[in-house]
Amino acid sequence: MRITNSLMSKNFMRNLNNNMKSVYKYQEQLSTMEQVSRPSDDPLKVSKVLDLNNEIKQNEEYKSTINDSIDFTNAQDSALANATNSMQRIYTLTQQAANGTYNDQDREAIRTEVENEIDTLLDSLNTSFGGRYIFAGNNTTTKPFEKELDDDGNFVGIIYNGTTEEDGISGNTTKEIARGVNVELQTDGRALMNSQSAEDNLGSFFNELLTALDGNDTAKLSEDLLERVDSEMNNIVNLRTNIGATTNRLKAAKDRNESEYLNLKTTYSNTQDIDLAETYMQYSMEMVAYEASLQMGNKILQNNLLNYM
Numbered sequence: 001m002r003i004t005n006s007l008m009s010k011n012f013m014r015n016l017n018n019n020m021k022s023v024y025k026y027q028e029q030l031s032t033m034e035q036v037s038r039p040s041d042d043p044l045k046v047s048k049v050l051d052l053n054n055e056i057k058q059n060e061e062y063k064s065t066i067n068d069s070i071d072f073t074n075a076q077d078s079a080l081a082n083a084t085n086s087m088q089r090i091y092t093l094t095q096q097a098a099n100g101t102y103n104d105q106d107r108e109a110i111r112t113e114v115e116n117e118i119d120t121l122l123d124s125l126n127t128s129f130g131g132r133y134i135f136a137g138n139n140t141t142t143k144p145f146e147k148e149l150d151d152d153g154n155f156v157g158i159i160y161n162g163t164t165e166e167d168g169i170s171g172n173t174t175k176e177i178a179r180g181v182n183v184e185l186q187t188d189g190r191a192l193m194n195s196q197s198a199e200d201n202l203g204s205f206f207n208e209l210l211t212a213l214d215g216n217d218t219a220k221l222s223e224d225l226l227e228r229v230d231s232e233m234n235n236i237v238n239l240r241t242n243i244g245a246t247t248n249r250l251k252a253a254k255d256r257n258e259s260e261y262l263n264l265k266t267t268y269s270n271t272q273d274i275d276l277a278e279t280y281m282q283y284s285m286e287m288v289a290y291e292a293s294l295q296m297g298n299k300i301l302q303n304n305l306l307n308y309m
Helices: 002-032 043-097 104-125 202-214 218-272 276-307
Strands: 145-149 155-160 173-178 181-185
Touching (some): 043 202, 043 218, 104 145, 104 155, 104 202, 155 202, 173 218, 181 218
Antiparallel strands (some): 173 181
């Protein structure tokens, strides 16, 4: 009889402990609003939750990269818009200077304005974003475009201080915007120098233009140089168009990123979040069972004590 009572007591304690674990399980779920909190709860589900967490964090990192890149390309577009305005003004001034009715004083005033527009254009191309020069290639902390002056302080050309051919690498910047998906930002300022040869580029063209204005060379101003201004302006516009295409691609990537984020959060919620009503019902049922077990335990323990008397 004592052996039977002892066995009943052991079974009771085991069942009571199981009931108590169930109560604690649902109590913890109601407290955290999560289905699992540790690997022992459900190893497979915990592994899936951890994977989803990593996916969400990586998605957020890509989102930050995309947003930063969009802001960067917007800064580039604004800079090139200003540079285009400067080139358009230089084109107009060159047209005016080519007019044979202009006197030396008029051309001197035009020359002064052209030189000011060159400074304005270089200021635009030396725009920085977040402490980085937007057209400096990989030398992002170095001002890329610098006027080259002779001993008398006269303009003779433009020096580019960004990535050069000697560096042996591309001056564009690559950004990863999704797993296995990269986009190239047009940061190589050499494209803006528009080099026709080793000695012929944007800087040498400006030098020729200023020299022609100094010498009242209307023939050169009306033909070669006017055509060259148009070519340099088109070069800037073409680069701006490429940057615009990059911006559109980034915006499309942003939409996909946001859609993926929503899907990941929904999957995470379905995997981890509890159904409050169902969980509370389960908790109530386990609590009733636990309390019933305690009441039954009192009777069993009383009977055991009577058997030993």
